[in-house]
Amino acid sequence: MRVNKWLAAAIFGWVLLWVGSLLLYDAKQVAKPIFFSHYYDVYPDDNLYTFSLYYLTNVTDQRQVTDIDLPDRTYPVFVDDRQITHRTNYHQIRQLDIRMDREPVRQDSWDVIEVRYSDGTWDEVDIGEITLHKQYPHHEWLDWISGSSSSNHTGSDTYRAREHLQVTGIRFDSPWPADFFHMQINGQSLSDTQFPLTLGKNETLTVQYAFDTSADVVSALHFYDLDADILVEDGAGKSEIIPLHIDYRPNLTDERIGQFVEERR
Structure with a gap:
């Protein structure tokens, strides 16, 4: 009789677990892509x-x-x-x-x-x-000489001036993720950089960037493939735009995917 009670309890527990799993699975489903x-x-x-x-x-x-x-x-x-x-x-x-x-x-x-x-x-x-x-913007005054990017969402690009130039700023026309994106110009943070920067002939400009992948912000789950604009002028006051390409793919762990589903239901 005691064996039958234990067996009944085990079956009942298994049924509860099975029903709970079905309810959890159903709760995780999305109504549409x-x-x-x-x-x-x-x-x-x-x-x-x-x-x-x-x-x-x-x-x-x-x-x-x-x-x-x-x-x-x-x-x-x-x-x-x-x-x-x-x-x-x-x-x-x-x-x-x-x-x-x-x-x-x-x-x-x-x-x-x-x-x-x-x-x-x-x-x-x-x-x-x-x-x-x-079309891709045509430019002549800065030569791209080296670049790097990493799976940890950091990268850099270095340019050499063909002639005496002034770098007047960095422009972001598209919706940049300012809440978890950081940039440095020749080793100094963009916010602390005083424009214009003077580049003599053959001097270099290095732009480094990094995404803070640990940031708990909605924009960290977006996909980015954008250009920032390096704005330059020559000695005669003529201007040119040099596109700086930056891309980002979110680190979609199981936990982050779960957060994304809850936010977008």
Whole structure:
């Protein structure tokens, strides 16, 4: 009789555990795919624009993105949604590769696109801000001579002046993540740098940057692929813009993915 009681208690405990697991699993599910926020400056390569968007969906979701629609679209857009970059017990992160074959006749920018899925459903999603530029800025006065980047989200670029120049500032046109991004100019923090900086012929300018990946801020879960503008003038007062390319991909641990889901439900 005592054995039967222990067996009944064990079965009852197992049933409670099983029901609890099902309830937890159901509570973790998202009603539809959730796109991350992306902030990109994209330039053409032989009239071809390419970039990737990332979104989260349930780990059991077999749907794929088959097409996207953009305002005033008059050119081919190709999508490839075959790559899964991260998987947890409940969710998966998918990489949506996008290729646009179009003449770079104007600058376009989007923050919302229409996404169509393989099951016939569609959704209008906020993607951040993607800017397609007509061409890469032409510049002659600063030569890029070296650069580095690391998986710990730090990097640097060094330039050499072709002639006597004044560096008049660093401009951020796009939505930069100022709450966890830091920059130094020739070893001094950007906030403490006094512009203009004088560069003699063959003197160098070094720009270092770092993202604080430990920062508990929403923007640390966004994707960035942006240009900062180095503003320079020559002795005659003519100006030029040198783009400084900086990219950032968030460290999407299981814990951070869980936080992202709770914030975006």
